Amino acid sequence: MQGVFYAVFEEEIHQVILENQLFKPGERIAIGASGGKDSTVLAYVLSELNRRHNYGLDLFLLSVDEGITGYRDDSLETVKRNELQYGLPLKIVSYKDLYGWTMDEIVKMIGLKNNCTFCGVFRRQALDRGAALLKVDKVATGHNADDIAETVLLNILRGDIARLSRCTSIITGKDGPIPRCKPFKYTYEKEIVMYAYFKKLDYFSTECIYSPNAYRGFAREFIKDLERIRPRAILDIIKSGEDFRISTTTKMPEQGTCERCGYISSQKWCKACVLLEGLNRGLPKLGIGRNQGLNSDGKKDRKRDSRTPSIESKQCGSLEF
Numbered sequence: 156m157q158g159v160f161y162a163v164f165e166e167e168i169h170q171v172i173l174e175n176q177l178f179k180p181g182e183r184i185a186i187g188a189s190g191g192k193d194s195t196v197l198a199y200v201l202s203e204l205n206r207r208h209n210y211g212l213d214l215f216l217l218s219v220d221e222g223i224t225g226y227r228d229d230s231l232e233t234v235k236r237n238e239l240q241y242g243l244p245l246k247i248v249s250y251k252d253l254y255g256w257t258m259d260e261i262v263k264m265i266g267l268k269n270n271c272t273f274c275g276v277f278r279r280q281a282l283d284r285g286a287a288l289l290k291v292d293k294v295a296t297g298h299n300a301d302d303i304a305e306t307v308l309l310n311i312l313r314g315d316i317a318r319l320s321r322c323t324s325i326i327t328g329k330d331g332p333i334p335r336c337k338p339f340k341y342t343y344e345k346e347i348v349m350y351a352y353f354k355k356l357d358y359f360s361t362e363c364i365y366s367p368n369a370y371r372g373f374a375r376e377f378i379k380d381l382e383r384i385r386p387r388a389i390l391d392i393i394k395s396g397e398d399f400r401i402s403t404t405t406k407m408p409e410q411g412t413c414e415r416c417g418y419i420s421s422q423k424w425c426k427a428c429v430l431l432e433g434l435n436r437g438l439p440k441l442g443i444g445r446n447q448g449l450n451s452d453g454k455k456d457r458k459r460d461s462r463t464p465s466i467e468s469k470q471c472g473s474l475e476f
């Protein structure tokens with residue numbers, strides 16, 4: 156019976172990969188590996204499918220060490236074991252090396268409120284920087300159908316049209332430094348948990364110690380309630396997100412590059428540089444919130460059009476970090 160579940164689960168992922176042309180033969184792919192259930196199952200299943208169906212991919216594990224004692228140090232130990240168990244080379248990049256700050260140090264300075272903003276913005280760049288070091292063609296992440304449905308709902312609730320328009324895409328960032336893909340876009344979290352459990356995969360299941368993230372938590376509970384009444388609610392929400400039409404009069408951010416570090420940005424400075432400037436000047440609230448940016452001379456930019464979505468903070472666990 157379990158064998159049938161494994162076969163169906165793996166075949167569904169294989170079909171999603173084929174139908175959406177997620178990978179090309181010869182590509183180098185980094186799997187964003189946090190040590191949690193989703194990315195552990197992704198690493199395991201991708202290496203199985205790569206062998207079984209001759210995808211011809213060079214797979215790597217890429218981990219970001221945010222510097223959270225008692226959480227990420229433990230989960231990284233899991234990823235190091237996965238490296239040996241699955242025979243996939245592992246690269247770890249850390250906030251301390253990239254930005255000069257660990258999340259422990261940031262939380263000491265700013266407290267528990269808004270710390271997910273720093274973590275989300277820094278992680279997004281850190282994954283790109285790690286991917287560049289590995290010279291990979293794409294990054295695959297373990298975001299599942301439940302994560303994506305939550306994000307659709309959150310983007311609607313926040314009125315974040317720019318993110319709403321791209322959060323359901325199975326491949327994003329084709330025009331950015333390194334594209335990302337989500338092979339589990341249509342896979343329910345409970346299937347992943349069952350797969351990891353029955354296969355006895357080695358994963359880390361503790362929640363981040365700094366991340367209560369109440370807003371996402373409510374969205375998650377709401378979707379779970381809906382699912383009880385209508386089992387396909389998650390897929391319906393994803394479909395609704397996909398089918399949204401953005402009005403042609405909606406002003407979308409224009410992508411350029413950060414004047415300071417060269418990373419993609421729709422403002423003069425990317426969000427990470429704004430946040431870092433705040434931290435280094437002892438003004439950590441500088442980049443928090445919607446329309447708070449800095450000019451290249453380091454002064455606050457208050458003149459931005461309030462209708463223009465900023466590169467606002469990403470909450471932990473949200474789709475684009």
Ligand SMILES: Nc1ncnc2c1ncn2[C@@H]1O[C@H](COP(=O)(O)OP(=O)(O)OP(=O)(O)O)[C@@H](O)[C@H]1O
Pocket residue numbers: 186187188189190191192193194195217218219220221295296297298302471472473
């Ligand atoms: N520190 C990290 N290093 C590398 N990749 C990460 C890291 N954190 C998150 N990711 C990637 O982003 C995906 C979604 O992250 P999220 O924080 O939502 O974790 P999650 O839903 O608990 O997933 P997982 O079970 O894999 O931790 C992960 O599956 C993984 O691919």
